[in-house]
Amino acid sequence: MLTRSAPNPTSKEAADAARPHVTIRSLSKRFASAVVYDSFDLDLPRGKLISIFGPNGCGKSTLINLIAGLIPRDAGEILFDGKPLSDIKFGYVFQNYREALFPWLRSFENIEYPLKLMKMPAAERRLRVERLVERLGVAIDLSKYPYELSGGQQQLISIMRALVVDPEILFLDEPFSALDYEMTLFMREQLQRVFLETGTTTLLVSHDLEEAVFLADYVLLLSRHPARVADYVPFAAPRPRSDATLSNSDFVATKAHCLEVFQREVRRA
């Protein structure tokens, strides 16, 4: 399925695009209660948005936490362009923005915090943040504290905090599930814009199939644990996608297919 997205293998760029960005080999992870991954293999393409969808507790969060190094793996190897995690910059967006942002820092200071850790001078930090704000067209008063902002705005701040380091890869674990429906729709637009603007390889865990398909270049469907790839479904509708996308036949068919695979996996006891 991956080869389908590789257009012309002669140019250098195309060759880069065809080579997977993330390679996961023989990944194993068990918790006291369950073997979540057992010799799991997966390639993730560069510059694509991959949605991860699957039954409750199948290991979606565990997967991105293993890739992002938040939890240690028992065995296996995860490489980014052949490099280990410690060699790359990445961004991680938590579901619970309220507990992920620093309430003692203003929004601006929250966003520049990772740059501060990199010991970047203040003037340069300011420039970086301002450039990011401009590129994303964000209209939030960044001198406010996080708790003075709406939930969606707070999550946008965490996304910007993740993006400000120019990450090679962006992880989001159910980033919009704590928001109301209206805000969720708005944030989908925002995330799509971020992705279009930056082209960062993005891994998105979602529990909402419509959202997963709508945003994705590929939908990774996982089985119950020990998790296997139940299906890896491409969705190639042109971007920017809009409400019209939701009624387009390709979208409807892709979503129906994912649902079918999902239900088959849920029923498998």
Added chain:
Amino acid sequence: MKRLDPYLPIIGVVGLIALWYIAVWLKLVDPVLLPLPTDTFHAMWTGMTGGRLGRDFLYTVERTTAATVIAAVIAIPLGIVLGASERLYRSVEFVIDFFRSTPASAMFPLFLVLFGVGDRTKISVAAFGAALVILFNVAYGVMNARKTRLLAAKVMGASRLRTLFDVTLLESLPQTFVGLRNGVSLALVIVVVAEMFIGSTDGLGNRVFEAQQLFQMPDMYAAIFAAGALGYGLNLLFLLVERRFVHWSGK
């Protein structure tokens, strides 16, 4: 009507004073034991403006402040160290809880032997009591730092030390202030009790005790109210400082 809400507390004060007057007029209480509110406030006014009460008030403020500062200087860093390692805290938790539950007044004789009759004993017993309260709160504040926030710092590449300073300490600040407020209240209690007994010649506790011994009831009530005002004021001070520096608390 809502505009008047800030003035609601006045009702309780006025009510209390009214009850007081009624009790005096109806002679519900022996008039020698319960003077008129006006006499009491007069005693308070003359006492606080150049009288003994004002001087004793300052002594108590001084001792309570000294005790709280000593307690904070010792307990805050120690609480951070203990809180940063849950296993370390668990190993001393029983000892802390035990002495936290021991009435500090029971320690007077011991401290008297150690420090003799004088300010050092009063201040050190009060500091001892306050320190345990502060220590306990700081350690819990550090231990209960939001896991997500610590993880967020970690994924952004913060070292352990950096995370401690940038996240854990700030996370524990609201709880630290709870400890400081409880600590200063306890320090005041202990200081006032100490001033009543151990060979004391000054301080609010001594003022209350002496006025009672001499049957100067308006003076005694005045000293009690002064102690109340001091306790309330100290609490309010910490609340205001907290609101200023821990603006995110409870949000």
